[in-house]
Amino acid sequence: xxxxxxxxxxxxxxxxxxxxxxxxxxxxxxxxxxxxxxxxxxxxxxxxxxxxxxxxxxxxxxxxxxxxxxxxxxxxxxxxxxxxxxxxxxxxxxxxxxxxxxxxxxxxxxxxxxxxxxxxxxxxxxxxxxxxxxxxxxxxxxxxxxxxxxxxxxxxxxxxxxxxxxxxxxxxxxxxxxxxxxxxxxxxxxxxxxxxxxxxxxxxxxxxxxxxxxxxx
Numbered sequence: 001x002x003x004x005x006x007x008x009x010x011x012x013x014x015x016x017x018x019x020x021x022x023x024x025x026x027x028x029x030x031x032x033x034x035x036x037x038x039x040x041x042x043x044x045x046x047x048x049x050x051x052x053x054x055x056x057x058x059x060x061x062x063x064x065x066x067x068x069x070x071x072x073x074x075x076x077x078x079x080x081x082x083x084x085x086x087x088x089x090x091x092x093x094x095x096x097x098x099x100x101x102x103x104x105x106x107x108x109x110x111x112x113x114x115x116x117x118x119x120x121x122x123x124x125x126x127x128x129x130x131x132x133x134x135x136x137x138x139x140x141x142x143x144x145x146x147x148x149x150x151x152x153x154x155x156x157x158x159x160x161x162x163x164x165x166x167x168x169x170x171x172x173x174x175x176x177x178x179x180x181x182x183x184x185x186x187x188x189x190x191x192x193x194x195x196x197x198x199x200x201x202x203x204x205x206x207x208x209x210x211x212x213x214x215x216x217x
Contacts, residue, residue: 001051001081002030004130008137010049016040017054044069048140049133050080052088060084063092066099079136081129100136102129156182 002013013032016039017023027034035043044050044065054060061080070078075098082089082103093101107125159181167174193202 001083001126001129002032004126005049005133006030006032008130008134014043014047016043018056018060041065041069044078045072048076048078049136050078051083052080053083054088055084055086056088057086059090060088061093062090063096066093066096070096070098077136077139079133100132102132 006013013030014035015023015027015030015032016035016037017026018037020036023034023037040060044061047069050061052060066078066080070076077098077100080089080093080099080101082101085104087103089101089103091101091103093099107128160178163174163177163181167177190202
């Protein structure tokens, strides 16, 4: 599962285990970071996805630990996939908002539907995991664009107010001022990028942002 995440573009992976040697061996296999097990609470704060496979006699991750990490994450969602037998994550985590827990029972129950063989069931379960992880990561990526879009909207509103104030009751003048001022900074940036031979990239970005190819057609 970790190898699939890495192949899909996972940015950072850290392994930890109660037995230091075991954690180090897994980290070398995956070519990733390793951390001391007593740093688990701190690791949970930065972890968007948690994979567990310790299979100890006691829960490794309890509801209190998840709640504390979510508070420090400002309730940024976390996905937990528990593959331990017995389980590593307290089922009480299912009652916590912004924490999404999948264990082997969840995966097996879904995989068994409509599957004729054990091999197909396992394949279906992995498809479900990969689909859920991909959707989770897409959502995380989309949320990172929100602050920039908010700044852009605020900037446009500010330019609009200035254009209306300068034009008075002349609607045509106001629209011309608005277009000229909104295009000023992008035009300046385009000219600068042209001198650095990055004009093609800038033009491509503008065409995608404003659907210029569709308008041309």
